[in-house]
Amino acid sequence: MPQTVETAQSASSATGHRPGAFPPSILAGADPGAAEVVAALAGALASARAARRDGGPAPRGTPAEVLAEAAGALGPPALPENGIGTDAALRRLATLLAEFGIDLSHPHAAAHLQPPPLAVAVAADALASAGNASLDTYDSAGSALAVERWVVRCLTRLAGLGTNADGVLTPGGSLSNLLGLLLARDSAARAHGVDVRDDGVAALPCPVVLCSELAHFSVHRACAALGLGERAVRPVAVDAHRRMRPDALRTVLRAARGAGTPVAIVATAGSTDFGSVDPLPQLAEIAAEHGVWLHVDAAYGFGALFSDRLADRLAGIELADSITVDLHKVGWQPASASALLVGDAGGFQPLERTVGYLNPADDSDAGYDGLLGRSLQTTRRPDAVKVAATLLAHGRGGIGRMVEVCHDLATHAQRRIATEPELELVAGAELTTVVFRYRGGAAGDVGEDRLDRINGVLRRRLLESGEALIGRTTVRERVCLKFTLLNPAATPRDIDELIDRVLRAGRRGIGETEEEAR
C-alpha cells in the first residue's frame, strides 16, 4: 500500500472529518508542506553531495554506459504501483543526477551556453514552483503579474527601447525567435492586406526571412513551424569578423522584394560559436528604409548590456522591432528564463484572444486580464520570479561584473591558445567563447582530415574520462574546439589547467592515429 494512502487514512481517523482527504503536508504551498519542501531539498542535496564524483564535470564512460547505469538506478522501466515516499524518491533522483549527470559549477565545464545557475535564482525558482501562479489571467496569478511586468520593464530599459516597449517571458530562445517571427509574419501580412491568422500563410506571396549565414538554426526551424518553409530563409554573407554584411543584405533584400514578401531581417547579436554581433545600426537603417521588421536574436549577446565595458557592442539594439533575450545564458538563471521584447506593444496584436472562461468582456473591464495575449502558452509559470530575485540581489553592477569575469577568462584562454604551438586560434574572445583547433605542431605536419578526426575524438575522450566538458563546432568545414566560459567562479588558473588537459588529450590522439597509420 502506498505510503501516502496510509498517511491519508491516519490523518482521517485523527481529525474525524477528512474522509479520504490527504494531509495538507503533501502540498508545497500549505504550512507543513513548505517545511517538507525545505527538508526534502536539504536531504536531496546532501545525497547529491555524497554521490558527487571526484575529479571533473562529466560522468565517466560512454553515453551508452552512463545512460544505462542511470536507467538502472531509476528502477524498473515502468510506473510503480506503490510509492516509496518523498524522501526516498528525492534521494534516488539526487544521487543519480549527481553520479551520472554533468556538473556545470565545475570550472572545466565549458561546452555550451549553459551557465552554472546562481543560488538566488534557484531558491527563487523553487518559491515560484511552490506558489504555482500562472500568468494567463489575474485570478491565476495575482502579484506574479506585477513581477513579470517589472522584469520586462527592466529589460526593455536595459535595451534602450522606448516607453511603448513591451515584452513577455518565454520557455527559451528558440521559442522567443519563433514568437518574434510570428509577430513579424503577421505584421508583414497585414501590410499586404492579408489576414494570416484567419486565412493562413497561403495568401502571403513568397515570404522571405533574411539573416546572416551564422544565424541560429532556430530561425530555420521557426520558419518551418510557422508554415513559411525553410526555403524562406535567405542567408546573407558575413565579413571577416563574422558580422552580416550590410551591402550583401541590400542585394539579397532587393531580389526578395521583387519576387515576394520580406517578412523580417534577423540580426544576430552574439553568434553561438563566436559571439559576433551583426552591425545593428546599419541593419536597422536598411530595415527602416524597406519597411521590414527587424528581429534581433540577442539570446547570447544581451547579457553584455549589464556590463559598462561591453555594452557598446550591442549599440543599435534599441532600434529593433523585437529582441530575443536568454537570461539562462548570460544571466546565470536556471532554464527557462527567456524573453521576447518588442519595441511597440502593438506588435502583440496577433496574439489577442478572448475566451469565455478566461477573459470575458466584463472581467476585462474590471481589470482581470492577465498576459494571455502576449504568449502562445496558456498556463505559464512565473519565470520572472527568479529573474527579479537575481536583479534585486546582484543589481546591474553585480551581473555586469560576472559578464566581465567570463569575458576576461575567454581573453585569457585566447592569449594562451595563441601562444601554444600545438593549437591554432580560430576565433578570439568577442564575448565569452574562444574557438580553436588542435594541430599537433606546426601547420602541415598532420593532414587536415586526420586532424578533424583527432579533434573530434579529443573532445569525446575528455568527456568520457570525466575530465572536461568542452565545445565543438565546424568552421570552414573543419572540426574545431570551443570553450564557452560562463563560470564566474572560475579563474585563469582553471583555464590553464583546462588547456593543459586539451594538449594532453591531443598528444594522445596524435600518437594513436600514428599507430593506426602504420
Place this chain on the structure above:
Amino acid sequence: MPQTVETAQSASSATGHRPGAFPPSILAGADPGAAEVVAALAGALASARAARRDGGPAPRGTPAEVLAEAAGALGPPALPENGIGTDAALRRLATLLAEFGIDLSHPHAAAHLQPPPLAVAVAADALASAGNASLDTYDSAGSALAVERWVVRCLTRLAGLGTNADGVLTPGGSLSNLLGLLLARDSAARAHGVDVRDDGVAALPCPVVLCSELAHFSVHRACAALGLGERAVRPVAVDAHRRMRPDALRTVLRAARGAGTPVAIVATAGSTDFGSVDPLPQLAEIAAEHGVWLHVDAAYGFGALFSDRLADRLAGIELADSITVDLHKVGWQPASASALLVGDAGGFQPLERTVGYLNPADDSDAGYDGLLGRSLQTTRRPDAVKVAATLLAHGRGGIGRMVEVCHDLATHAQRRIATEPELELVAGAELTTVVFRYRGGAAGDVGEDRLDRINGVLRRRLLESGEALIGRTTVRERVCLKFTLLNPAATPRDIDELIDRVLRAGRRGIGETEEEAR
C-alpha cells in the same frame, strides 16, 4: 557597491589566486552554494508564512489595487544598479507573493485547472534547477536524459500505447497541442507529396483540422501559428453529454476531403469546463478509415488514467497518433509539466535536425545525441525530474487516489448544488469540475440578463473580498459559475462552506440589483 562584488574581492584577497572571480557560494551547484539555496529558500518560505493573509485564497482588493501594491513592494520600476543580496531579495519577493498572490493550497481556491503542487514535486524541481541540465544533447544533460526517457515510457504505457511509442516533455498543453498539430500537418503533407518543412504551407491545398466545438482554444491558436489559419478549424457538433458526435464528424470530414486536405482530427479527452471526453474508439475508427491523424488533447483528462475507478473514461486513447498530457493539471506538478506522446516514434521526423556544434555525424555515431529532434526547443529544462520524483514517491496508486478524492469532491458539490433552490446545476462532475448558475430562487423570478450580471459580479466579489477563487464560463450564451476541484487535501465540509459563500454573495447581488432596478 553591490554586495556580490565586495564578497568577490574579499575572497580574492583571502585565497590569493582568484583575481576577479566570484566565490563558488553564489552558485547553486557548488557545495557552499547548495547550502545557500536551502537556507535562502527556508528564509523565503518563513517570510511568506509571516506575510500570509488570514482568511481566503485571494488578495483583498480590485486587480488594479492589488497589482499597484505589489509593484510598490517590488521597489522603483527600474533595474537597480547595486544588489541588496540574496536574502533580502528573496524575502522581498516571498513577502509580496504571499501578501498579494493567490493561495492554491487553500480549499476555497477552485477557479482553474491549476493544482496546489506537491511538496515532492517542488523539491525535485529545485533539484533540477540547481543542476540546470538541458535535454538537447548528451553533454548538456547526462543522466537527466535517462530520467525523461523513463517518464515518457511510464506515460506511454499508462496510455496503453505500443512499443513504438515515444514522447517529449513540453512547457505546456498549448505548446503540446501545437507540436502535435505540427507533426500532423507535416505527415498529411508528406502523404500529398508536399514538403512543408522546406516549401511551406502554401503548397498544401486547403488544410482542415476537425475538432469538437468544445475543443480548447489552443487548437485554433496552433492553426494560426502553423500558418494553416484559423479558418482551417472545422468545429463538429457535440451531443447532450458534450461529446463530439461521430456522425457529425463523418459529415464534416466528407465535405473537407472533397475541398482540401484533412490534417488532423482533434479529440478532446476532458473539456476544460465540463471534463467531457469525446468517444475515442469511434473517432479513432473514423480517423483510420480516412487515413487522418488523430490527436487527443488529454491535457485535463489524462490524469484519470492513474485511477482504477476513472480510467475507463479514456478507453480508446491508445489508438491516438498523438496525445497531449498536462501533469501540471491532474498530476499536481508545478507548471510546466506537459508532454506530447506519439503512437509511433517516426512521427517526430519533421523535427530532425543536424547542427555542427550540437550533433555532428561522428558524435551521433558515438551516442552523443540528446533529444533535440523531438522538440522545437533547444535548451530544455528537465521537467521530467519532478514528474519522476512524484511517480516514485506516490506511485500510480497514490496519484490515482488523489484523482478520486477530487472527483468525490466534485460529486459532492454536484449533489449539494442540485438540492439548493437558489442554484441551477448546469453540468455535473465528469472529472473534477461542476458548472452551475446562481438563480436567486425558482426559475423565472429574476430575468436571465440580470442573472448574467449577478453571476459575473458574484465571482468577482468573492475574489476581491479574498474569500474564494471560483471559475466562470459561458454556456449557451449565459454566464455560469464553475468549481475546478483539484485540492486533494480539501474535504466535503470545505466544499459546503464554499457553496455557502456563493449563496451569500448571490443574495447580496440580488439585493443590489433590486435596488438598482427601483
